[in-house]
Each structure stands twice: as structure tokens, then as C-alpha cells.
Amino acid sequence: MSQAQTKYDAIVIGGGHNGLVNGAYLAKSGLKTLILEKRHLVGGAAITEELYPGYHFTTFSYALSLIRPDIVQELELVKNGLLVLNMPTTLAPMENGDYLFLGSDHYANYHEIARHSKADAEAYDDYTTMLNKVCHAVKPLFDQIPPNLFSQEPDELARLADLGRHMRHLDPKTLHMLVRFLTGSAAEILDDYFESDIVKGLFSSSSIIGSKVGPRSQGSGLVLLFHKMGEVDGAFGEWGFHKGGNGGFTQVLARAAQSFGADIRLNAGVSSVISKNGEAIGVALENGDEVYADVIVSALDPRRTFLQLVDPRELPTDLVEDISKYKFQGVSAKVNFALDGLPEYPALPGRFDLYRGFINIGPSIDYIERAFDDAKYGSFSKRPYIDACIQSTLDPDMTPPGKHVLSCFVQYCPYELKDSDWDSERENLGDTVQNTLESFFPNFNDLVLHREVVTPLDIERTVGLSEGNIFAGEFLAPQMYFFRPAPGWNQYRTPIRGYYQCGSGTHPGGCVIGGPGKLAAQQIIGDMKQ
Amino acid sequence: MVKKTPFFARTGPLNETMLWEHWAGYLVAQKYQYSELYEYYSVRNSAGLFDSSPLFKYQIKGADAADFLRGVLARDIGQCPVGRAQYTIWCDDHGWILEDGVVLHVDDDEYWLTAAEPNLRYFQNLSHPYEVTISDISEEYGLLALQGPHSRNILKQLTPDAEKLAYFELSSTQIAQKNVVLSRTGYTGDLGYEIWVNKDDALAVWDALMEAGSGYNITPFGQKVLHMARIDAGLILIDVEYHTARHAWVDEQRSSPIELGFSWMFRGLQEDSRPFIGRRAIENELVSRSSRWHLVGIEVDWQRYENLYNGLGLIAPKDHTPIEEAMALYDGEHNWVGHTTSFMFSSVLKKHVGLAKVAPYHAKSGSPLQLELVVNNRPLTVAAKVVKMPFYNPARKTA
Numbered sequence: 001m002s003q004a005q006t007k008y009d010a011i012v013i014g015g016g017h018n019g020l021v022n023g024a025y026l027a028k029s030g031l032k033t034l035i036l037e038k039r040h041l042v043g044g045a046a047i048t049e050e051l052y053p054g055y056h057f058t059t060f061s062y063a064l065s066l067i068r069p070d071i072v073q074e075l076e077l078v079k080n081g082l083l084v085l086n087m088p089t090t091l092a093p094m095e096n097g098d099y100l101f102l103g104s105d106h107y108a109n110y111h112e113i114a115r116h117s118k119a120d121a122e123a124y125d126d127y128t129t130m131l132n133k134v135c136h137a138v139k140p141l142f143d144q145i146p147p148n149l150f151s152q153e154p155d156e157l158a159r160l161a162d163l164g165r166h167m168r169h170l171d172p173k174t175l176h177m178l179v180r181f182l183t184g185s186a187a188e189i190l191d192d193y194f195e196s197d198i199v200k201g202l203f204s205s206s207s208i209i210g211s212k213v214g215p216r217s218q219g220s221g222l223v224l225l226f227h228k229m230g231e232v233d234g235a236f237g238e239w240g241f242h243k244g245g246n247g248g249f250t251q252v253l254a255r256a257a258q259s260f261g262a263d264i265r266l267n268a269g270v271s272s273v274i275s276k277n278g279e280a281i282g283v284a285l286e287n288g289d290e291v292y293a294d295v296i297v298s299a300l301d302p303r304r305t306f307l308q309l310v311d312p313r314e315l316p317t318d319l320v321e322d323i324s325k326y327k328f329q330g331v332s333a334k335v336n337f338a339l340d341g342l343p344e345y346p347a348l349p350g351r352f353d354l355y356r357g358f359i360n361i362g363p364s365i366d367y368i369e370r371a372f373d374d375a376k377y378g379s380f381s382k383r384p385y386i387d388a389c390i391q392s393t394l395d396p397d398m399t400p401p402g403k404h405v406l407s408c409f410v411q412y413c414p415y416e417l418k419d420s421d422w423d424s425e426r427e428n429l430g431d432t433v434q435n436t437l438e439s440f441f442p443n444f445n446d447l448v449l450h451r452e453v454v455t456p457l458d459i460e461r462t463v464g465l466s467e468g469n470i471f472a473g474e475f476l477a478p479q480m481y482f483f484r485p486a487p488g489w490n491q492y493r494t495p496i497r498g499y500y501q502c503g504s505g506t507h508p509g510g511c512v513i514g515g516p517g518k519l520a521a522q523q524i525i526g527d528m529k530q
Numbered sequence: 531m532v533k534k535t536p537f538f539a540r541t542g543p544l545n546e547t548m549l550w551e552h553w554a555g556y557l558v559a560q561k562y563q564y565s566e567l568y569e570y571y572s573v574r575n576s577a578g579l580f581d582s583s584p585l586f587k588y589q590i591k592g593a594d595a596a597d598f599l600r601g602v603l604a605r606d607i608g609q610c611p612v613g614r615a616q617y618t619i620w621c622d623d624h625g626w627i628l629e630d631g632v633v634l635h636v637d638d639d640e641y642w643l644t645a646a647e648p649n650l651r652y653f654q655n656l657s658h659p660y661e662v663t664i665s666d667i668s669e670e671y672g673l674l675a676l677q678g679p680h681s682r683n684i685l686k687q688l689t690p691d692a693e694k695l696a697y698f699e700l701s702s703t704q705i706a707q708k709n710v711v712l713s714r715t716g717y718t719g720d721l722g723y724e725i726w727v728n729k730d731d732a733l734a735v736w737d738a739l740m741e742a743g744s745g746y747n748i749t750p751f752g753q754k755v756l757h758m759a760r761i762d763a764g765l766i767l768i769d770v771e772y773h774t775a776r777h778a779w780v781d782e783q784r785s786s787p788i789e790l791g792f793s794w795m796f797r798g799l800q801e802d803s804r805p806f807i808g809r810r811a812i813e814n815e816l817v818s819r820s821s822r823w824h825l826v827g828i829e830v831d832w833q834r835y836e837n838l839y840n841g842l843g844l845i846a847p848k849d850h851t852p853i854e855e856a857m858a859l860y861d862g863e864h865n866w867v868g869h870t871t872s873f874m875f876s877s878v879l880k881k882h883v884g885l886a887k888v889a890p891y892h893a894k895s896g897s898p899l900q901l902e903l904v905v906n907n908r909p910l911t912v913a914a915k916v917v918k919m920p921f922y923n924p925a926r927k928t929a
């Protein structure tokens with residue numbers, strides 16, 4: 001038999017991190033598994049590329065936190081090269097030249113926050129404790145297949161009852177705060193704890209990442225909470241930087257998948273899922289090959305999973321309508337720089353230890369809201385929010401010795417521009433970001449050796465994430481948990497028997513997290529046993 | 531008054547935490563930065579620089595130096611040609627361990643030895659029949675450890691010998707025009723080097739290393755990270771994994787090399803008629819299998835650990851700070867079978883690991899154990915198992 005005709009037990013469409021996780025679990029369970037990736041490399045939105053000789057860029061995704069700790073253990077990722085470098089600092093420059101610089105010492109942070117507001121320094125611990133309790137309450141839901149709210153099956157009813165019990169056991173304050181996060185704005189919550197602009201600006205930044213909301217929009221609370229669900233060594237809300245970037249991490253996943261026996265085929269775009277009598281039996285590749293398997297898993301986003309890979313006419317009309325209305329509306333871009341050296345922050349001259357973690361350009365809620373305002377009316381922010389990091393300060397292998405790469409995650413950059421298009425605006429966005437950086441770090445321009453601008457359109461074109469939404473669909477309450485990606489289809493199955501979904505458009509959602517891939521595998525393996 | 535090492539003029543201002551410890555009477559940094567994890571990951575991913583000058587250093591020199599050491603040290607130094615270093619131990623007549631250290635065979639009739647405790651009197655008392663002089667050169671030399679994957683890239687800018695040295699080889703070379711002895715050794719389980727430099731040249735060498743390392747994130751690291759790294763590497767520490775038999779009162783306080791996992795040092799013993807201190811007892815122990823316990827690695831079951839804390843309404847702590855005191859180990863029937871000597875959450879391995887002494891019956895790789903933890907002031911147990919050491923063993927260490 002030629003390779004093209006080999007029969008597999010399971011085929012995973014898409015070698016993004018969720019496809020790799022899914023394929024690894026399926027292979028580990030004993031299924032002969034094939035992962036098909038359209039591009040010349042695996043990783044999807046989590047790749048690292050040498051886009052300028054000697055300089056390795058995290059083209060898209062750049063930091064790691066959400067990856068579920070159980071996946072690290074179960075897929076033996078350490079053995080396969082996992083190395084999450086600790087990011088010990090956060091620098092938040094201010095427009096008046098001052099700054100908030102946080103590190104790893106609790107009381108040093110207290111005093112640094114107190115420099116801006118004593119009340120905020122006092123509130124910081126209370127806020128953290130509250131947030132940790134909410135995260136701890138959500139964690140079991142995050143890491144399990146969500147119940148199907150619309151099923152009458154005794155098992156599902158029992159799981160709903162379990163969920164109710166879990167909620168009832170939470171202390172009232174934690175439950176109340178959870179509801180506020182899930183429904184309210186980040187600004188309202190932060191206003192309850194803090195008064196200084198810089199503190200609120202910094203803490204509100206995770207409430208907008210990847211999402212078309214401002215910190216004052218209802219729904220930004222959920223985005224903030226989601227980002228705090230990540231952890232490093234058991235500490236919620238901490239981030240790390242993987243050796244070699246997030247592309248280094250997806251290479252680790254690929255090795256793990258292969259170590260369990262999964263095959264990975266590159267340059268193997270899938271054009272459609274082949275089904276017979278309502279049952280998926282294989283896939284057709286863009287090159288005309290067909291590969292057959294009992295289980296087909298789409299690791300792509302819901303639009304591609306339901307509206308492109310299969311014929312929507314095979315699906316219930318309600319589902320087709322829900323997916324058609326599912327919100328993507330990407331607002332994020334990347335601008336990556338190769339730098340000749342480290343920038344200097346005027347208020348801290350000669351200090352080059354400031355850049356070992358995030359550099360947060362979002363000095364107040366007003367600043368971020370104003371950036372959002374531009375996007376509401378169809379243009380990119382004139383003074384954007386930037387989440388920057390200079391990964392080479394932690395990983396010298398990213399660059400030639402003494403040189404640096406700077407990754408800038410930029411908002412807001414709406415996928416749909418009102419009076420222009422992204423092919424025309426690409427370098428204008430690059431200039432805007434560079435000028436913004438120059439305004440905080442004088443002489444920044446002199447350091448720039450090379451620049452790569454990645455617009456939402458580029459994200460869609462390269463990775464396939466519809467409308468450039470970094471999470472394969474907005475983190476809006478009606479698109480989460482019971483409803484991700486659509487009511488009744490939150491358990492990784494589809495109406496086509498043997499066809500499953502495991503991308504970031506499924507629970508728990510986007511980020512480099514692996515949860516969708518793992519939970520989908522759990523569902524598939526469970527279904528096969530029946 | 532506490533002493534300062536030859537590098538203190540540099541290490542002093544670098545310690546932004548002002549956290550210092552006393553080590554053998556010297557002031558040394560516990561950590562330099564608020565984030566010891568930054569130092570730790572520098573050792574694992576870039577390069578870390580550690581001041582080990584407080585170690586006691588001895589020069590053993592003379593026509594009989596090799597002969598003398600072959601009888602005093604338990605591992606056969608005869609196997610260590612000029613230009614090589616050897617990790618070794620020395621024992622008393624009963625085969626109890628006195629200390630461990632590294633010997634450098636620097637010249638035909640000359641060895642250098644490092645030790646954690648003073649040993650001059652001990653060696654001198656044994657040296658009378660030999661043509662050998664033993665000198666304490668502790669204060670004449672500064673000692674640095676440059677450890678981590680980029681240590682070679684840094685050193686090769688300063689001396690061509692860096693690239694030539696294989697694991698545990700050494701050479702006399704120059705750094706910044708200063709004479710140094712460079713060895714491919716260390717206490718972190720990573721690619722790394724140690725550098726002996728005359729105290730008057732110490733700062734010049736420090737500066738040259740920091741300069742050459744600036745493009746590789748060279749980072750000075752303190753005691754805390756050294757201990758974390760040595761646990762990853764499964765390397766023992768005096769007064770933690772064992773106590774010297776010299777000052778022990780009862781055998782419970784003493785350890786044999788076999789018990790500490792050093793049987794490999796005696797593999798060719800039948801073919802080697804060399805008399806050495808403790809030989810008879812060690813042979814007996816090997817034949818009669820009379821070891822009371824074995825030093826093993828243990829690893830905690832991550833899932834049970836999570837469940838234990840979650841069940842109590844707590845977030846399971848993952849603390850990388852080494853606990854270098856005993857935590858009890860039981861078998862499935864809650865019989866006491868041993869204890870940990872060192873324990874921590876290894877941040878690179880994403881596991882709780884420990885060095886432990888367990889009864890030989892439980893020392894096999896994979897043996898299930900129960901580890902006692904104190905949670906909310908209550909003793910509780912969590913599943914663990916015996917695993918092979920080193921826990922962390924990158925190929926570059928010996929490549």
C-alpha cells in the first residue's frame with residue numbers, strides 16, 4: 001500500500017499545538033494516529049522562525065502560562081525538552097517618564113506599588129488572594145469536559161448536579177467575584193481595589209488580550225480571569241518564556257506525539273473530510289490524496305471545522321447558523337524587532353535588568369480605552385497598547401551574542417479596517433508601534449535592525465485563524481463553556497459520527513493551553529470504548 | 531571577623547538582595563538577585579558564575595604523592611593521569627566515609643584536592659612514611675565555577691583549552707594573561723568548568739569572564755541555586771546526605787560509601803590489590819550485602835500530590851527551596867523505611883524530587899514509597915517512588 005492509502009485509526013487535521021496534544025493523547029492510548037499539517041512546520045500560531053539571519057522570532061504567540069500542568073506530566077514533556085524560563089520582572093513605563101517595576105520579591109513589590117499609592121500596595125495582597133481563590137474555584141471546570149446543558153442523559157444530568165454542588169461549596173465572596181468576572185468589566189473590579197492609574201493600567205492589560213473589548217467593556221472581566229488561569233510551578237497568573245519561544249514549545253509537543261507513535265505529515269493541507277452515511281471515514285488532501293481513518297479530528301477553528309471542511313448541508317441548520325454568527329473579529333497584531341542592543345529607560349539609566357519579563361505599554365485604563373476607541377470605529381490604535389518582551393534576555397540562543405529580539409503584541413488592530421485594508425496599512429502599523437516605543441524609550445529607533453509586522457490578515461492567511469482571532473473565537477460569555485463553540489456542541493463531537501473538534505474554539509478556549517486537545521482526546525477515547 | 535573571598539570586590543556590589551551566608555568562615559551570597567529562579571535558569575540555559583573559593587584546597591606534592599593518595603583515598607587515583615580530575619572519597623578504617631572531594635592531577639607528582647572541611651592534619655598524620663608534602667593552599671587561590679550550556683562559548687573566547695577539555699579533564703592555561711588551572715568539573719550536573727586562579731589575579735579573571743559572558747547572559751549565582759542544581763544532579767552534600775565519621779558518636783551517624791551509592795568506585799577491586807584505608811570493611815560490605823540503607827532518588831506522584839492539597843481546599847505548593855532535613859518515608863503498611871535527605875520541587879523537571887536513604891529492600895528503581903508531608907500541621911502521606919539519579923542529566927554535561 002502506498003503511504004497515501006495507509007489506514008489510520010485517527011487523523012488529526014492541523015498541527016497547531018492542540019492538534020499535536022490531541023494526536024499525542026490518541027497515540028498514547030494506542031491508536032494509530034496521523035497529524036496532517038498544511039504548512040512546512042508544526043505549531044500553528046505558536047511557532048518560532050528565523051526571519052532575519054541569526055534572529056529567532058516568535059512570529060505570533062510568545063509567552064507560556066495556560067498550558068495545563070497535567071498535560072506536561074502525562075505527555076512527558078520535560079523528557080521531550082520542555083524548558084519554561086522564569087520571567088522575573090514586569091516593567092510598566094508611564095507617560096510622565098516614571099514607571100512601575102515589579103519583580104519576584106513580595107515586599108519589594110509592596111514598596112514599589114506604594115511609591116504610586118500606599119492604598120494600592122495594601123490592596124495588592126487582597127486582590128491576589130481573591131483572584132487566586134476564584135482561579136482555584138474555576139480550575140476543575142477548566143480541566144474537564146463541560147457538561148452538555150441540553151442533554152437529558154442521566155450522566156449529563158448528574159454532571160450538571162456536580163457542577164451545581166461545586167458552586168454551592170464555594171464561599172459566597174468567591175462565588176460572587178466569579179460571577180462578577182464572568183459578566184462584568186475588569187475596570188469595575190480593579191476600581192474596587194486600586195486607585196492609581198499605572199497599577200490599574202497594568203492589571204487591566206490581561207482583560208483585553210486578543211479580545212475586542214476595552215477594560216471598561218462588560219466581558220473584559222472574563223478575559224482577565226481566563227489569563228489568570230495559567231500558572232508556573234503552581235502559582236496562578238505567572239508567565240514563562242519557553243526556550244526557543246512558543247515554537248520551541250510546539251517542537252517539544254511534536255517530539256512527544258512522535259514518541260507515542262503518532263505520525264506527523266507536513267505540507268499536507270486537508271481540503272475536506274470524507275463522509276459516508278453521516279459518518280466520517282477519511283480526509284481528502286489538497287494534493288488529491290485521500291487518507292482513511294475511523295476518527296477524524298479537526299484542530300482548526302469552528303468556521304473551518306463546520307463550514308469549510310465539511311458540507312454545511314450535512315449539518316443541522318441551527319448549528320450552521322450559530323457558527324456563522326460566532327464572533328471572531330480579531331484585533332491583535334504583532335510587530336517583531338531585531339535589536340542591536342537593549343533600550344535604555346531614561347528614569348533608570350544604565351539598568352538593563354528591566355527587560356526579563358513583560359514590558360507593558362498601557363499606563364492607564366484611559367490609555368487602553370482610547371486605544372480601543374479607535375478600533376470601535378474601524379481603525380487601528382494611534383497609540384496602541386503593547387505587550388512587549390525581549391526574549392533574548394532570557395534565552396541567548398534567540399540571537400547572536402549581545403543582540404536582541406523584541407516581540408510586541410499590539411492592540412487594537414481590527415481585522416476589518418473602515419477606510420483601508422491591511423496590505424496597505426501594514427508598515428503604517430509598524431511605524432505607529434515603533435513611534436510609540438520611541439516615545440517611551442528615546443533612541444529606540446537607533447536600535448532597530450529589522451522589523452516584521454504581522455497584521456490580523458497575516459494571521460488569518462498564514463495560520464488559518466479566521467479573521468485573525470488569536471483564540472479561534474472571542475472569549476465572550478455566550479461563546480464559552482456550555483456554548484463553545486455552539487450550544488449543544490461543547491463536547492468535542494459534531495453531528496457527523498466519527499468527526500470531532502479539538503481546536504481553540506472548543507472548551508476551555510484559546511492560548512497555548514492544550515486543554516481542548518486533551519479533553520477532545522478523552523472524549524474520543526471514551527466514545528470508542530462504548 | 532568573617533572573611534571575604536578574593537572575588538568579594540565584585541560579588542559584594544552585585545548582591546542586590548544583601549542576603550549573605552557564612553560558608554567555612556567566608557561571606558558568600560545566598561542569592562544575588564531577588565529572583566533566584568533567574569539565576570537557576572541561567573545555569574540551565576545560559577551560564578552561571580559561582581564563587582567557590584571558601585572550599586579548603588590542598589596541594590599534595592612529592593615523588594610519593596600518587597602512592598600516598600592511592601592508600602588514603604578510597605577510589606583509585608592511579609586511574610587518574612596528569613591532566614585529569616577525579617571525584618573521590620576518603621574513609622576511616624571501618625569503611626565509614628570521612629569526606630568527598632575532587633582531586634586534580636595537575637602535574638607528574640602534584641595533585642590538588644578540594645574539600646568542604648579542614649583535612650590538613652588528617653592527611654599530614656598519614657603522610658610520614660612518604661616523600662610527600664601536603665600544603666594548605668586554600669587562601670592562595672580563588673575558585674570559580676562557570677556552569678551552564680554557554681560556559682564553553684564564553685571560555686573559548688578566553689582560552690583555546692576550553693574547547694579541548696573533555697569531561698573531568700583539566701589544563702594549565704591563561705585567562706586575561708593570568709595563569710589559571712581550568713577543569714571541566716562542577717557541582718551543577720551541567721556543562722561547566724572550574725577555574726583556579728591566584729588570589730591576586732582573581733578580579734582580572736572575574737572581569738574577563740563577565741565581559742566574555744555578557745552576550746550569553748552570564749549571571750552570578752548564589753548558594754541557594756547551587757543547592758537546587760546539585761539536587762537536580764543527584765549530587766550529595768556533606769552534613770546533608772552524610773556526616774563525616776570523624777566526629778560521629780554512634781554508627782547511625784556514619785555512612786559507608788556503598789550506602790551512599792558509590793559501589794561503582796570499587797568495580798575493579800578484585801584486580802587491584804592496592805591497600806587503602808577502609809578497604810577490608812568495604813569489601814566485606816560488598817560481599818555480605820550488609821549495607822543498612824541505600825541513597826536513592828525519589829519522585830512524588832504529581833497527581834496524588836495535587837489531590838492531597840486540593841482535597842484540603844488548598845493550592846498544592848511547588849516550592850523550589852530545598853528542604854535539607856529528614857522527611858519520613860514509609861512502605862504501604864506505614865512501616866518506617868527511611869527518610870529524605872534533600873527534597874524540593876525541581877522547576878526544570880516539574881516534579882518534586884528528593885535524595886533519600888531507604889532500607890535496601892526498598893531501594894530498587896520503581897519501589898513504591900509513602901512520603902510524609904506536614905500539611906496544616908498534620909502529618910499526611912503522599913505516594914512516591916524510587917527513581918534513578920541524576921534526575922537532570924543533559925547530554926552536554928559530558929559531550
Ligand SMILES: Cc1cc2nc3c(=O)[nH]c(=O)nc-3n(C[C@H](O)[C@H](O)[C@H](O)COP(=O)(O)OP(=O)(O)OC[C@H]3O[C@@H](n4cnc5c(N)ncnc54)[C@H](O)[C@@H]3O)c2cc1C
Nearest residue numbers: 014016017018038044045061062063270470504510511512
Ligand atoms: C499574534 C498572536 C499572539 C499570541 N500570543 C499568545 C501568547 O503569548 N501566549 C498564549 O498562550 N497564546 C497566545 N496566542 C494564542 C495562541 O497562540 C493560540 O490560541 C493557539 O496557538 C491556537 O492553537 P490551536 O492549536 O488551537 O490552533 P492553530 O495554532 O491555529 O493551529 C491550527 C493549525 O492548523 C493548520 N491548518 C490550517 N488549515 C489546515 C488544513 N486545511 N489542513 C491542515 N492543516 C491546516 C495551521 O497551519 C495550523 O498549524 C497568540 C496568538 C496569536 C495569533
